[in-house]
Amino acid sequence: MPSPNRLLRPFFNRSTLIVARELLGQRLVRLDKGGARLSGLIVEIEAYIGTDDLGCHARVGRTPRNDSMWGPPGHTYVYFTYGMHWMLNFVTERSGYPAATLIRSLVPLEGLETMRQRRAGRPENTLTNGPAKLCQSLAIDRSLDGCDLCHPGSPLFIEALSQLEDDYVMTGPRVGLETVPEPWRSIPWRFRVHPNHIDILVDKADQ
DNA sequence: AGCACGATTAACT
């Protein structure tokens, strides 16, 4: 059953910075085993753009690991790091150009019981407030690498809500790039929903 | 074949 407001290919086939900015406040939906809906609002996201970006995995060229990032927009790029964590990205821009957005944090909306089970023993406020934590709660791993967000019936997609006003968007340097040379280390390609606006956003999404 | 390291997290002082 196609979702009425699912974001489609043209949305992702644009400048990565625009896509990242506009994904803030949108609802990420994961159809779990059995079809149960797990979802959350995207409140933190980062952009990784091309082979010149020394913070981007594509800096080493096309490899089996980062292959999805070079493919068509609107697909996932899911990778494994630190020997234990999965990370979720959405591929942007034209096919052949490697760029993606890293989903760093969600506010959980649906399926919290399942998320709690997968994050057993951890505090309630740590279900999806980190790139590896949200992948654990949503059961995202290698099997979802290359998944087409725009394909009807896909187990992962974005439901469009209203666009966030600029007043509620914060930008800054990307996280975890301390060893990356400037300007890439400090370039403000991290986007967040202002903390004071998150409750309002959740209330609107609940309507 | 061997090596150094990572778009992180949790547990520690």
Added chain:
DNA sequence: GTTAATCGTGCTC
């Protein structure tokens, strides 16, 4: 604030 966990990946020999 510091550090261990843990292994796939890409690089060098």
